[in-house]
Amino acid sequence: MTSTTEPTEPLSVEQLSATTLLRFATAGSVDDGKSTLVGRLLHDSKSVLTDQLEAVERVSASRGQDTPDLALLTDGLRAEREQGITIDVAYRYFATARRRFILADTPGHVQYTRNMVTGASTADLAVVLVDARNGVIEQTRRHAAVAALLRVPHVVLAVNKMDLVEYKESVFAAIAEEFTAYASELGVPEITAIPISALAGDNVVDASANMDWYGGPTVLEHLETVPVSHDLGHCHARLPVQYVIRPQTAEHPDYRGYAGQIAAGSFRVGESVTVLPSGRTTKVAGIDLLGKPVDVAWTPQSVTLLLEDDIDVSRGDLIVPSKDAPPTTQDVEATVCHVADQPLTVGHRVLLKHGTRTVKAIVKDIPSRLTLDDLSLHPHPGQLVANDIGRVKIRAAEPLPLDSYADSRRTGAFILIDPADGTTLTAGMVGESFAAPQPVKDEGDDDGWDF
Amino acid sequence: MTTVASVSEETDSSPYALSHLDALESEAVHIFREVAGEFERPVILFSGGKDSIVMLHLALKAFAPAAIPFTLLHVDTGHNFPEVLEYRDRTVEKHGLRLHIASVQDYIDRGILRERPDGTRNPLQTVPLTEKIQSERFDAVFGGGRRDEEKARAKERVFSLRDEFSQWDPRRQRPELWQLYNGRHAPGEHVRVFPLSNWTELDVWQYIAREGIELPEIYFAHEREVFQRSNMWLTAGEWGGPKDGETVEKRLVRYRTVGDMSCTGAVDSDATTLDAVITEIAASRLTERGATRADDKMSEAAMEDRKREGYF
Numbered sequence: 145m146t147s148t149t150e151p152t153e154p155l156s157v158e159q160l161s162a163t164t165l166l167r168f169a170t171a172g173s174v175d176d177g178k179s180t181l182v183g184r185l186l187h188d189s190k191s192v193l194t195d196q197l198e199a200v201e202r203v204s205a206s207r208g209q210d211t212p213d214l215a216l217l218t219d220g221l222r223a224e225r226e227q228g229i230t231i232d233v234a235y236r237y238f239a240t241a242r243r244r245f246i247l248a249d250t251p252g253h254v255q256y257t258r259n260m261v262t263g264a265s266t267a268d269l270a271v272v273l274v275d276a277r278n279g280v281i282e283q284t285r286r287h288a289a290v291a292a293l294l295r296v297p298h299v300v301l302a303v304n305k306m307d308l309v310e311y312k313e314s315v316f317a318a319i320a321e322e323f324t325a326y327a328s329e330l331g332v333p334e335i336t337a338i339p340i341s342a343l344a345g346d347n348v349v350d351a352s353a354n355m356d357w358y359g360g361p362t363v364l365e366h367l368e369t370v371p372v373s374h375d376l377g378h379c380h381a382r383l384p385v386q387y388v389i390r391p392q393t394a395e396h397p398d399y400r401g402y403a404g405q406i407a408a409g410s411f412r413v414g415e416s417v418t419v420l421p422s423g424r425t426t427k428v429a430g431i432d433l434l435g436k437p438v439d440v441a442w443t444p445q446s447v448t449l450l451l452e453d454d455i456d457v458s459r460g461d462l463i464v465p466s467k468d469a470p471p472t473t474q475d476v477e478a479t480v481c482h483v484a485d486q487p488l489t490v491g492h493r494v495l496l497k498h499g500t501r502t503v504k505a506i507v508k509d510i511p512s513r514l515t516l517d518d519l520s521l522h523p524h525p526g527q528l529v530a531n532d533i534g535r536v537k538i539r540a541a542e543p544l545p546l547d548s549y550a551d552s553r554r555t556g557a558f559i560l561i562d563p564a565d566g567t568t569l570t571a572g573m574v575g576e577s578f579a580a581p582q583p584v585k586d587e588g589d590d591d592g593w594d595f
Numbered sequence: 596m597t598t599v600a601s602v603s604e605e606t607d608s609s610p611y612a613l614s615h616l617d618a619l620e621s622e623a624v625h626i627f628r629e630v631a632g633e634f635e636r637p638v639i640l641f642s643g644g645k646d647s648i649v650m651l652h653l654a655l656k657a658f659a660p661a662a663i664p665f666t667l668l669h670v671d672t673g674h675n676f677p678e679v680l681e682y683r684d685r686t687v688e689k690h691g692l693r694l695h696i697a698s699v700q701d702y703i704d705r706g707i708l709r710e711r712p713d714g715t716r717n718p719l720q721t722v723p724l725t726e727k728i729q730s731e732r733f734d735a736v737f738g739g740g741r742r743d744e745e746k747a748r749a750k751e752r753v754f755s756l757r758d759e760f761s762q763w764d765p766r767r768q769r770p771e772l773w774q775l776y777n778g779r780h781a782p783g784e785h786v787r788v789f790p791l792s793n794w795t796e797l798d799v800w801q802y803i804a805r806e807g808i809e810l811p812e813i814y815f816a817h818e819r820e821v822f823q824r825s826n827m828w829l830t831a832g833e834w835g836g837p838k839d840g841e842t843v844e845k846r847l848v849r850y851r852t853v854g855d856m857s858c859t860g861a862v863d864s865d866a867t868t869l870d871a872v873i874t875e876i877a878a879s880r881l882t883e884r885g886a887t888r889a890d891d892k893m894s895e896a897a898m899e900d901r902k903r904e905g906y907f
Contacts, residue, residue: 165615195881233770234749235742237795244615246793262770372612386628391661399660405625405774410611434624435659442611446624446657459632483770497775500632557773566756566779568769 163239166367169248169263169296171287172273177304181273181342181363182236182249188349189364191238233259242368257290257516257531258483261571264294265557268372271300271363272323276309276339280322286516288323292330293479293533293573295553298370299332302363306355307341313357330519336370338363379443380470380547381409382555383463384499389448401432401448402457407499407554408547409465410442411449416466419457420545425466426453443554460501462545462555470555472543476505478572479514479549480536482528484562488536488570489527496540496572498558504541505560511535528570536572548575616802620653623790625774626753627657630735630788631664633778637735637788638695638728641667643679643686643811644853646739646791649799652808653790654737655690665737666693670724672716672855673700674834679853682811695731697723714835717855725761728785735778737788743795753792759783796851797876804869815872816849816864827860851876 172178186192200216207213236247248263250256264270270291274284291299301323309315320337327335338347339358346352349364361369389401411417411428418425430450431441441447449463457463464470476496482488488507496505513525513534521535528534538560549556560570613621630637639654641647654663669683687694699719702708708719728736742749752768754776769777778786791799803810821828821844822837829836831843834856848861849872866872 163615164612165618234746235793236749237743237793239795239797244795244798258770262772265772266774386625387632387658389658389661393660396660403628403657405621405628432659434620434656444613444618444621446621446628483772495779497777500629554773557775559772559775559777561777561779566777566781568772568777571770571772 163241163243164372165244165246166269166370166372167246167248167267168269168271168367169250169260169267170271170273171250171260171263171290172271172304173275173281173283176273176275177342178249178273181271181302181304181340181348182247184342184345184348185247185364186236186238188345189238189240233263240364240368245367257286257533258481258571260287260290261294261481261483264290264296265553265571267294267296269298269300269367269370270296271302273302273304274319274323276303276305276315276319279319280326282517284323285326285518288327288332289330289516289519292327292332293481295549296332298334298336299327300363300366301327301335301337302342303337303339304342306339306346306352307344311339311346311352311354313339313355316358336360336366338366379409380468380552380555381411381465382407382499382547382552383411383447383449384501384555385457385459385461385463386500387459388457399450400454401450402461402463403446403448404463404500405446406441406443408443408552410440411447411463411465412440417449417451417463418466418469419455420462420464420469421472421543422456422461424453424455426451426455428452460499462499462501464545470545470547472545474540474543475508476538476540476544476546476558476572476574478536478538478558478574480528480534480560480570480572482530482532482534482570484567484569485530486562486567486569487527487529488560493563494538494569495561495563496538496544496558497561498544498546499555501544502561503544504563505538507536508539509537511537536570538572546574549573550575616798616805619794619798620656620802622774622793623650623653624657626776626788626790627654627737629776630737630778631658634735634786636731636733637665637737638668638731638733639663639665639737640739641669641683641687641694642739642853643669643675643683644739645799645803645810645814646741648686648808648810649794649802650737650739650790651686651690652806663690663692666695668695668697668724668727668731668733668736670697670720670727671699672720672857673698673703674716674832674856676811676813676830676850676853676856678813679811695727697727699723713857715855715858716834717858720855721761728761729759729783733785734780735786735788737790739791740789741791741794741796741799742789751789751792753789754778755787755789756780757785757787761785763787797873800869800873800876804873811853813850813853816847816867818845819848819861820844821846821848821861828862829860830856832856 170178201212203216204213234249236249238245248267250260250263272287303316303319316339324335339355340347342348346354347362349362351362383404383406385402386404389403391399413428413431415428417428428449429452431438432448433441490507490510492507494505495502510525512521512523513532514521547555556574558572559568562569639650699716702723703710740748742751750765752771780786820831822831822841828848831837837843847865849864850861852859866875
């Protein structure tokens with residue numbers, strides 16, 4: 145197979161500019177070899193430069209290690225190097241002739257579920273790593289559940305350390321089958337399983353000579369070719385208004401534009417639109433794409449919309465097609481991941497940021513907490529602590545135009561903020577959770593009380 | 596291969612696919628507009644270097660046809676390249692902007708800062724920068740920092756809260772979810788904002804080429820009087836070089852980064868056009884900081900330590 149990473153001729157400016165961007169996240173348990181996989185991807189795709197490698201070699205040697213420790217490439221903080229663990233999401237960049245990649249490198253410790261949620265929130269693809277010797281373990285199921293919860297469109301199961309199971313097809317097939325069944329049930333739309341050895345380099349960038357029974361792509365080939373969805377046909381168009389542009393100059397005395405990044409779908413000049421939450425309706429008079437007029441614009445372009453009528457529109461409003469407006473409501477039901485150290489409790493007064501709008505809100509109820517290991521629901525936990533995933537009911541001070549997260553990862557998402565110190569408390573996803581099928585266990589039922 | 600569900604028919608040839616540069620541009624513009632919408636007194640750090648020049652270009656596009664609703668701030672080490680200062684002033688004038696200057700030389704003259712034995716002034720920037728932020732009550736400060744530059748920066752958020760001493764605490768960062776940036780801060784605190792977080796050095800150069808952005812001439816190959824120190828070609832000048840035993844020679848060089856003359860090295864190059872520069876960078880086996888910045892080589896955690904104190 146021809147490697148796509150080493151062009152024989154330097155690429156022209158045009159070729160380099162035409163590539164697309166893929167955002168992906170990695171997840172794996174401690175010692176599954178995630179750092180080695182990331183190091184291998186960066187190293188074998190020639191993305192580690194000489195001075196970075198020399199620094200790693202220097203530090204490894206000074207610690208008495210025989211071989212360069214590729215994990216040093218990714219552990220950037222003092223505390224991480226001291227403890228030899230990754231404590232926070234880091235973002236890494238590499239490129240091939242076909243694509244640019246932004247990798248959210250997320251830690252695998254169970255107490256860092258929030259970090260995987262953070263990484264997965266913007267990812268088009270997640271790589272879940274398992275150790276071929278251990279197969280699918282609890283932590284693997286957690287990673288699959290988080291990917292499903294965050295609705296990451298593509299999941300890669302990288303079955304690592306195949307060299308330690310004699311590259312046996314049967315070992316790989318059993319793990320792939322078990323994981324695929326589990327993740328499909330969670331609603332993960334597409335799963336690709338790849339047998340690899342990150343340490344030996346099998347099927348990461350270069351195809352393995354040790355597994356001729358495998359006919360699929362290497363990890364890098366898959367990353368280069370996986371389609372990023374641009375299917376806008378069934379997307380609801382949404383523009384959260386960020387800022388009103390009013391030059392008030394001699395050249396532009398009457399210009400009044402509503403600037404924002406299109407969160408979903410597309411907008412056309414002449415289209416009837418409604419401004420929420422006011423509900424006023426008008427038409428798109430023009431679209432400026434960063435200073436250049438266009439007829440149509442789509443997600444995720446940053447644009448400025450000009451409207452036919454001079455109606456009241458300000459930051460925080462949502463512009464939508466009149467024929468496809470979401471309902472507005474003050475009562476939010478959502479699945480959340482709690483990301484702060486201080487707990488979230490019933491009665492907690494918070495700020496809710498949805499799109500460009502931040503409103504006061506109060507936590508009315510926490511009906512259940514989800515156990516990721518077996519997807520069981522624990523009723524009325526009373527509070528959510530860091531890394532907990534649960535269902536919440538929130539009352540907002542003002543009506544919000546909410547989409548279901550299942551329909552739109554952008555306009556179905558929100559964060560809760562502590563009004564006292566500004567801490568980001570909670571990541572929220574509007575609507576029914578994937579984990580709803582099991583009925584809530586009835587241990588919280590009051591019927592059994594003996595008076 | 597185990598694949599379930601159907602693979603979408605759509606590919607990157609879809610008319611709705613954005614090129615990576617368009618995606619990065621759109622994201623950066625979104626960040627500029629969020630700050631304009633949520634903060635009272637934002638400022639853009641502008642040094643006349645390529646990253647800050649790209650930031651300014653993005654800000655101009657973000658608010659067109661209106662003016663940029665921000666002022667600019669330059670931390671002047673006193674050892675700047677004259678071509679860069681000339682570019683800075685010309686750009687400020689051209690766009691009708693307001694420039695604040697925090698001067699390291701001024702702090703040295705007043706006896707508040709002391710010159711370091713090695714003559715490097717880059718670490719001295721932190722005090723003038725943070726005092727200016729406090730005295731002008733800036734609540735959002737845009738920096739051109741990119742996560743690909745350095746492994747401590749790889750951990751940096753797009754919106755990065757700094758306390759009243761401008762300190763960065765990497766263990767107390769807010770998780771950044773979706774595109775929902777949290778800019779809440781108490782009086783005295785401020786937020787550092789990095790619109791180019793997801794850009795690489797090559798992205799910056801490709802964007803400069805695509806947009807036809809003018810740069811200071813020192814980014815392109817030219818004959819220059821330089822001398823060698825710590826394996827770098829430094830420009831001879833009044834700032835303190837060359838010393839005894841260092842000999843000046845004329846070489847064909849260019850700069851990959853623009854910073855303080857005392858610690859920013861030139862590289863041998865014959866790239867006189869944008870295309871030639873891009874070809875050179877695409878083939879380079881050295882990072883820009885590894886090749887040309889002495890201050891990052893001081894210790895393994897040099898950048899993290901300086902960032903904790905308030906440096907960018």
